[in-house]
Amino acid sequence: MKLYERMNLKELKEAEDDFDEADMKAVEMYRQQRLQEWKRLQRRQKYGELREICGEQYVKEVTNAPKDVWVIIHLYRSSIPMCLLVNQHLGLLAKRFPEAKFVKAIVNSCIQNYHDRCLPTIFVYKTGQIKGRFIGVAECGGINLKVEELEWKLAEVGAIKTDLEENPKKDIMDMMTFSVQNISAHKDTNTKSSDVM
Incomplete structure (x- = not known):
């Protein structure tokens, strides 16, 4: 491994005078590569929290999010304990996965007359399309x-x-x-036994 491959951008800048012309081309290429990696990392890590949005922001924040960004939106009502639990968990996941965009919205601000039995509701979007949905407590x-x-x-x-x-x-x-297989097997055995008699 070349010495410059272990350097960060600041160290590369400081060490420029120590390299000959052939090394300088490699260093410049390496610097550009490190700069691109840094920009990608910055872009990926720009979220990192569960943000509250309202219905008017839905299209901008969710449907029209950048094409390379996954968006997880939780529609909730604060009077439903399961919704509060999901918000808590999504807040933790947002910190662990800052490349994904985690948002939440009070359901009535987005969808009028949405039934409580459908809450919590989590939609997963990418490129403006729903890629996953979890509707209700069981899902x-x-x-x-x-x-x-x-x-x-x-x-x-x-x-x-x-x-x-x-x-x-x-x-x-x-x-x-x-358990389901055992019940089925038991039913099959009982059915066969009663067929014999």
Whole structure:
């Protein structure tokens, strides 16, 4: 590895006089590369919080967001405990995944007469299109929702890149599948037994 490959932009500027002409071309190329990386990082990390928007901002903030940005919007009502839990979890995820845009809006400011049974509602957008939706308590993960479970759901639709290796609810889902299979097998056995008699 060349010495300049370990330097940050400031160190490269200070060390310019120490390089010969051949190295200067490589240094300049490397500086441009580092500058582009820095700009990409700055662009990706410009969010980092769960912001409140109102209905008039929906198109600008969500539908017309930059094409390379995933937008997660939570429509909520503060009188619904599950909505407050989802807001809390989305606030944490917004800090962990600052490249995605996390926003929330009081449902009536966006959609009039929206039914409470459909809350919380999370829409996931990219390039102005809905790429994922979670409507109601069950689809959002249930009343005991953990932040990792919501992270997994958002990662499944592509909105964030998680380092979780498997669905946090995998054990519960495996147990439910096993129970359903056992019930089905038991019914099949009982049906076959009654057919014989």
